[in-house]
Amino acid sequence: MDEEDKISDSENQTKPEKMFTLKRWNSVAMWSWDCSTDTCAICRVQVMDACLRCQAESKKDATNKDVTCVVCWGECNHSFHHCCISLWVKQSNRCPLCQQEWSIQRLSS
Amino acid sequence: MSTPARRRLMRDFKRLQEDPPTGVSGAPTDNNIMIWNAVIFGPHDTPFEDGTFKLTIEFTEEYPNKPPTVRFVSKMFHPNVYADGGICLDILQNRWSPTYDVSAILTSIQSLLSDPNPNSPANAMAAQLYKENRREYEKRVKACVEQSFID
Numbered sequence: 001m002d003e004e005d006k007i008s009d010s011e012n013q014t015k016p017e018k019m020f021t022l023k024r025w026n027s028v029a030m031w032s033w034d035c036s037t038d039t040c041a042i043c044r045v046q047v048m049d050a051c052l053r054c055q056a057e058s059k060k061d062a063t064n065k066d067v068t069c070v071v072c073w074g075e076c077n078h079s080f081h082h083c084c085i086s087l088w089v090k091q092s093n094r095c096p097l098c099q100q101e102w103s104i105q106r107l108s109s
Numbered sequence: 110m111s112t113p114a115r116r117r118l119m120r121d122f123k124r125l126q127e128d129p130p131t132g133v134s135g136a137p138t139d140n141n142i143m144i145w146n147a148v149i150f151g152p153h154d155t156p157f158e159d160g161t162f163k164l165t166i167e168f169t170e171e172y173p174n175k176p177p178t179v180r181f182v183s184k185m186f187h188p189n190v191y192a193d194g195g196i197c198l199d200i201l202q203n204r205w206s207p208t209y210d211v212s213a214i215l216t217s218i219q220s221l222l223s224d225p226n227p228n229s230p231a232n233a234m235a236a237q238l239y240k241e242n243r244r245e246y247e248k249r250v251k252a253c254v255e256q257s258f259i260d
């Protein structure tokens with residue numbers, strides 16, 4: 001018994017069994033903006049692009065984007081172009097998506 | 110001339126074509142993107158079933174901050190539709206949101222056909238019959254459905 005155990009032990013050490021071989025590794029990455037939507041629901045353009053109004057007036061800088069056309073996040077975490085939401089809140093101070101009272105959490109370009 | 114309202118309407122039209130909601134359709138008129146023609150097909154299992162109801166939608170340059178004016182061209186018998194075809198629907202008045210588009214407007218009107226609100230009547234007779242004499246209500250609605258085939 002003892003000998004058999006020794007033999008199998010030594011076999012295991014010399015010829016370790018391969019469980020599997022890693023032949024290829026495809027990495028998959030996911031990312032998203034840290035807000036609930038990346039399209040401005042008012043003008044239907046991506047918030048990172050210039051809003052429709054700015055596109056129409058073509059107030060662009062070198063990067064093809066109006067310098068004042070920034071993304072605006074509300075306390076409710078909904079985001080819109082600052083241009084789009086500031087026009088709307090003149091009429092009604094509610095988030096157009098969730099109807100909560102609108103207050104600005106942060107702006108970013 | 111391409112104003113923000115017109116650009117938004119082009120996007121609405123694109124969305125309506127790419128992702129058409131069931132039972133509604135709409136398109137801008139040939140020479141004016143601010144005026145649309147639309148059709149709502151009567152929802153199944155309602156007295157409006159089989160009807161093809163035509164509407165016009167008129168937008169202003171303030172769209173989408175202001176709702177459009179929507180009106181039935183086809184004759185309607187519905188508690189929330191005025192004699193001139195005007196529609197009494199909260200989302201087209203005080204509950205409007207600039208996130209709505211033509212798709213959303215048309216599907217809301219379609220669901221109004223299934224679920225009238227007799228408490229804010231635009232057609233008092235239709236509201237009364239809807240509440241008190243459903244058989245007569247359905248008879249009057251069916252007459253509109255048949256009329257909708259002709260015009």
Ligand SMILES: [Zn+2]
Pocket residue numbers: 040041042043044045051052080081084
């Ligand atoms: Zn926008």
Ligand SMILES: [Zn+2]
Pocket residue numbers: 050051052053054055066068069070081083084
């Ligand atoms: Zn802008």
Ligand SMILES: [Zn+2]
Pocket residue numbers: 074076077078095096097098099100
């Ligand atoms: Zn919100």
